[in-house]
Amino acid sequence: MKILVTGGAGYIGSHICKELKKNGFDPIVFDNLSNGYKKFVKWGKFIKGDLKKVSDFKKIKKIKFKGVIHLASNIEVGESYKDPTKFYLNNVTGSINLLEFIRLNKIKNFIFSSTAAVYGELKDNSKPIKENFHKEPISPYGKSKLFVERILEDYSDIYGINFCIFRYFNASGADSDVEIGESHIPETHLVPNVINACEMNKLVKVFGNNYKTKDGTCMRDYVHVSDLAEAHVKGLKKLIKNNLKKKNYFNLGSGKTYSVLEVINAVSDYKKKKVKFKYVKNRFGDPSILMSNIDRAKKILNWTPKRSNIENIVKTSYQWYLKNNI
Numbered sequence: 051m052k053i054l055v056t057g058g059a060g061y062i063g064s065h066i067c068k069e070l071k072k073n074g075f076d077p078i079v080f081d082n083l084s085n086g087y088k089k090f091v092k093w094g095k096f097i098k099g100d101l102k103k104v105s106d107f108k109k110i111k112k113i114k115f116k117g118v119i120h121l122a123s124n125i126e127v128g129e130s131y132k133d134p135t136k137f138y139l140n141n142v143t144g145s146i147n148l149l150e151f152i153r154l155n156k157i158k159n160f161i162f163s164s165t166a167a168v169y170g171e172l173k174d175n176s177k178p179i180k181e182n183f184h185k186e187p188i189s190p191y192g193k194s195k196l197f198v199e200r201i202l203e204d205y206s207d208i209y210g211i212n213f214c215i216f217r218y219f220n221a222s223g224a225d226s227d228v229e230i231g232e233s234h235i236p237e238t239h240l241v242p243n244v245i246n247a248c249e250m251n252k253l254v255k256v257f258g259n260n261y262k263t264k265d266g267t268c269m270r271d272y273v274h275v276s277d278l279a280e281a282h283v284k285g286l287k288k289l290i291k292n293n294l295k296k297k298n299y300f301n302l303g304s305g306k307t308y309s310v311l312e313v314i315n316a317v318s319d320y321k322k323k324k325v326k327f328k329y330v331k332n333r334f335g336d337p338s339i340l341m342s343n344i345d346r347a348k349k350i351l352n353w354t355p356k357r358s359n360i361e362n363i364v365k366t367s368y369q370w371y372l373k374n375n376i
């Protein structure tokens with residue numbers, strides 16, 4: 051069964067392709083390589099294409115796809131405040147073009163990668179976030195993903211597309227075989243930045259220590275990228291077998307949170323080396339705590355995040371860092 055994976059040359063997309071192949075699917079990657087790498091496409095065909103260019107869809111129009119997993123998008127929250135146009139064009143216009151392709155080609159099964167950023171800053175963030183919580187994204191990035199969720203609902207109601215929306219919390223870690231991993235340029239994410247600081251004997255910048263959390267630094271819910279990949283394949287199989295509702299929403303996280311300082315300590319513990327840091331001013335648009343409630347994914351998809359403890363996230367990220375940088 052052929053599955054179209056937009057953004058399949060990227061960090062999360064490549065892990066999903068590996069999991070698809072393992073489960074007997076044939077992933078076909080459609081990616082413009084703006085954030086992905088051709089060398090990450092190891093488990094199926096690669097087609098260079100940009101979702102914003104309708105003419106690029108000609109390259110895939112003859113292929114019979116059983117489903118689509120749509121990841122291709124800009125993802126960096128900070129950048130979205132500086133260049134919202136880029137986010138709306140890539141994330142929203144690109145998704146509409148893709149949905150039109152799907153509608154015209156009568157593809158029924160669709161998976162959309164969304165984000166915890168759709169929830170925004172909650173009034174009471176001590177509670178784990180459930181899928182039905184109020185959604186008021188603060189960043190253009192979060193808004194762009196929520197707009198696509200809404201458009202997708204209309205496509206489902208009116209054109210009969212069945213979907214799973216997966217709202218990722220903080221994707222992290224790397225493939226246990228160290229074949230693929232996180233490689234953003236520039237790197238903005240916490241775990242690779244701490245590892246880089248540890249190896250290069252540099253200071254990690256900690257964005258703020260005045261949040262209402264136990265140690266004053268932001269708390270996030272880190273979920274291993276291979277656990278994310280597994281959830282996608284479970285969702286896809288159920289969509290194909292008609293074992294889900296038409297419209298499905300799932301948080302994908304670990305259900306646990308760690309502060310920035312706890313992540314730094316986890317890297318120190320792994321390397322048995324003190325990682326130095328300094329406090330700098332708060333990063334604009336960072337909510338203090340993001341913690342998932344993942345009961346729905348556990349119950350309906352029979353999914354559990356088996357690899358998402360912080361020790362394993364640090365270990366696999368470190369192995370990937372060393373493979374690429376030493």
Ligand code: UFG
Nearest residue numbers: 125165166167219220238239240243255256257268310333
């Ligand atoms: N942080 C630092 N120093 C750094 C990097 C990050 O202190 O060098 C802090 C951030 O301020 C934040 C935390 O570490 O409090 C995590 O930051 P990341 O940049 O690793 O991740 P984000 O939480 O900003 O965002 C990620 C994805 C988004 C997604 C979000 C959902 O990049 O796409 O998780 O939780 F929406």
